[in-house]
Amino acid sequence: MNTFELGAAYEIFEICSSVHDCYDVTICSERPGTKIKLGGLSLVTEFGLEELQRADTVIVPGWNDIDAVPPGNVLEHLRRAHAAGKRIVSICSGVFLLAAAGLLNGRRAAVHWSQAKILAARYPKVQVDADVLYVDDGDVMSSAGRAAGLDLCLHIVRKDCGGKIARSVAQRMVIPAFREGGQTQYIPHSAQTQIDSLAELREWLLLNLDRKIDIDEMAERMCMSRRTFLRRFQVATDLTPGEWLIRERVARARNLLEETIMPIEHIAEQVGFASADALRHHFRKRFGISAVSYRNSFRTDKPRLSGKPPE
Known part of the structure; x- marks a missing residue:
């Protein structure tokens, strides 16, 4: 997982819970009690993957190395959670785990624009959309790069709790409740910044x-x-x-x-x-x-x- 994606998802749902009592947030991992290296940080989780069966929504907050083979145990738990009716969500490179688990076959999925060609080549059954900030396909959702995870998490809050609560959470975090446009506007280009x-x-x-x-x-x-x-x-x-x-x-x-x-x-x-x-x-x-x-x-x-x- 990646630090930003994990923190973004945790913060949005924790703020929502602290103010409106909407969610109960749990962080779990394949090896609970073992240190997980996140750059210069370490994380120790209390809960294992069995927590996925008790959740309503499972969020995969990124995947550190998209060229690494995803652990079979993690993929199997994702498949079981989805089969049990859980809502499965990926942020940024987390989409590669959902694709490897077969949860995106025949479905449209968002991904960071720089990884779109890799995802499409590796998983040809996935309908890769490199422009949008996120895709809501009902029981499976995916977001584009990093900060787009904030957009998707707010969308989930809006869907679960209503627009008023989603906007209040966005105000607490000082971020837009809804961003117009897609990823294209953030892809580097040579146009000079103009003063508005x-x-x-x-x-x-x-x-x-x-x-x-x-x-x-x-x-x-x-x-x-x-x-x-x-x-x-x-x-x-x-x-x-x-x-x-x-x-x-x-x-x-x-x-x-x-x-x-x-x-x-x-x-x-x-x-x-x-x-x-x-x-x-x-x-x-x-x-x-x-x-x-x-x-x-x-x-x-x-x-x-x-x-x-x-x-």
């Missing part, structure tokens, strides 16, 4: 998402020509103004779906879509799930009727 001079405009746009806003109005607020504004906006955000507005409107709609019982038509109006159909289209395109299905999966236990925050 549009922060004030974006703040104004977020306060006015329910309005119809055109490019000329945005350019006028920035005292720029339309052409200059479009160029600078794309440099600062890597999106066109229209793409950025859609992204933020869908994100706002997602929060309302989680926290309110407002009809889809009213949510579409509040976030600035011309119709409920437009919201449904863009929501499915961005999240790969219908707005109604998302609401059924992630809505909090006591939703509010309006989109306004509680007094």
Whole structure:
């Protein structure tokens, strides 16, 4: 296992448990009571792999050497846990253990972009996706490199406990509750970093998402020509103004779906879509799930009727 992935998963679920009493977290290993070297650190676990049969979710937080042959005993315990209905999760290189156990055959899986070709060549039955931050395939989940494990763990909290609790955990850790985009944005490239001079405009746009806003109005607020504004906006955000507005409107709609019982038509109006159909289209395109299905999966236990925050 890797120190960061282990710590990230442990921290998220422990914070969630300390505040909301959602999980009981246990760390186990193949050889309990024996020191496990993690770089310059050592870890001694109290519990062995038999704990997997008592768990609801099993997380494999990385694998130190993807070229090493995974221990047969570990793979067999993973297979048994999955067969018993446990949810199996991998972070970063942990996906190689899931693949070696045969749990990803015919399934889509996320992996760090630098290891995607290796995983695909070694396990051709796995549908490797090198772009996404994580893949939720129901009873088997996988994340891309390192910090993407935070995204997947928060997704699990959101799925198990609701969006409100997931956001509170993210706030405690000072990380985004949901990151837009995939791994592609983090792959090294030669583009120079640009100074974002549009922060004030974006703040104004977020306060006015329910309005119809055109490019000329945005350019006028920035005292720029339309052409200059479009160029600078794309440099600062890597999106066109229209793409950025859609992204933020869908994100706002997602929060309302989680926290309110407002009809889809009213949510579409509040976030600035011309119709409920437009919201449904863009929501499915961005999240790969219908707005109604998302609401059924992630809505909090006591939703509010309006989109306004509680007094």
